[in-house]
Amino acid sequence: MVVLSQPAALDHCSPIKSCKASGFFDGIPEVDFTDPQAKTRIVKACEEYGFFKLVNHGIPFQLMAKLQAQTVKFFKKSQYVKDRAGPPDPFGYGCKKIGPNGDVGWIEYLLLNSNPQVTSSKTRAIFQETEEDFRFAVEEYIFAVKKMAYEVLELMAEGLNIQPRNVLSKLLKDEKSDSCFRLNHYPPSPQLQALSGRNLIGFGEHTDPQIISVLRSNNTSGLQIQLKDGSWVSVPPDETSFFLNVGDALQVMTNGRFRSVKHRVLAAEKSRISMIYFGGPPLCEKIAPLPNLLAKGEESLYKEFTWCEYKKSAYKSRLADYRLGLFEKTAPY
Ligand SMILES: C=C1C[C@]23C[C@@]1(O)CC[C@H]2[C@@]12CC[C@H](O)[C@@](C)(C(=O)O1)[C@H]2[C@@H]3C(=O)O
Ligand SMILES: O=C(O)CCC(=O)C(=O)O
Numbered sequence: 001m002v003v004l005s006q007p008a009a010l011d012h013c014s015p016i017k018s019c020k021a022s023g024f025f026d027g028i029p030e031v032d033f034t035d036p037q038a039k040t041r042i043v044k045a046c047e048e049y050g051f052f053k054l055v056n057h058g059i060p061f062q063l064m065a066k067l068q069a070q071t072v073k074f075f076k077k078s079q080y081v082k083d084r085a086g087p088p089d090p091f092g093y094g095c096k097k098i099g100p101n102g103d104v105g106w107i108e109y110l111l112l113n114s115n116p117q118v119t120s121s122k123t124r125a126i127f128q129e130t131e132e133d134f135r136f137a138v139e140e141y142i143f144a145v146k147k148m149a150y151e152v153l154e155l156m157a158e159g160l161n162i163q164p165r166n167v168l169s170k171l172l173k174d175e176k177s178d179s180c181f182r183l184n185h186y187p188p189s190p191q192l193q194a195l196s197g198r199n200l201i202g203f204g205e206h207t208d209p210q211i212i213s214v215l216r217s218n219n220t221s222g223l224q225i226q227l228k229d230g231s232w233v234s235v236p237p238d239e240t241s242f243f244l245n246v247g248d249a250l251q252v253m254t255n256g257r258f259r260s261v262k263h264r265v266l267a268a269e270k271s272r273i274s275m276i277y278f279g280g281p282p283l284c285e286k287i288a289p290l291p292n293l294l295a296k297g298e299e300s301l302y303k304e305f306t307w308c309e310y311k312k313s314a315y316k317s318r319l320a321d322y323r324l325g326l327f328e329k330t331a332p333y
């Protein structure tokens, strides 16, 4: 595995919090895409954890490895060159600062628009700065992962017994789908932290605002999810599989039946590379419980809002904030 050296700009780490790491959790639900029971298992995992591991997904390992190699190559560039692709607006290269509201982590990243129709000027600038092999690897990877995400959402709709089958996937397939793609690099946690048994926080706890997130990483640990009882557990890394997260929008569309999972990343002794596709709906889409999912007399737990309204509000929040709180209907007493 390639271990990147620590970028100079990450030397000063005082504002970044640390946290005790825990042993691996062996209860992460696993869904085999070729299993006839996959749809039922997806629904069960989304209800219980808001998170599952997808195996036998059919995406060649070589395609993931190619993007990983290109990503490592990008993060190895000089700080000066990488900074030319930043600061994130939200797209672009970022180092330590996550989002616009003061969050920091032991991380550097590239945030890209994943929709070729609406490529931002920042995304264009990044690819002008880098070799074309990088853009090819990103495009090829996003294309494959999107297709897989559509299939997962179609199986999910089947598992939920809702019609039409594409009720969820059509939101990501829409040419106006507001989706994005993120490449993260967590440099090795500094010695001092490793000795004290604590690790620096790479990406602080949060939920993803979109419908679904598809994550793949190298074999370095660090990802943790929060269980229903509030405990944090470490996800065993698996470079050959994908990990899927329920996002806030899907929690609302299922009227709270699926949980948008809280997760975070702790930096490890080895460098961690992750690549995540965040599938979101078009900006004008109304985010509300799917009518066929509501039982007779069941009301929405949320006020009416569009994805644009939610996204604006999310980008005013800090990572750990409970973003859906502002959109919940208040109790009538
Ligand atoms: C602190 C923030 C970073 C974030 C935007 C936000 O204001 C709150 C949500 C964050 C998040 C989490 C999931 C994705 O990584 C992300 C791209 C997203 O859509 O929402 C990030 C945002 C970001 O890094 O800009
Ligand atoms: O890097 C990871 O493994 C997860 C990062 C994450 O949660 C995010 O980018 O939203």
Ligand SMILES: [Fe+2]
Pocket: 206, 207, 208, 263
């Ligand atoms: Fe996330």
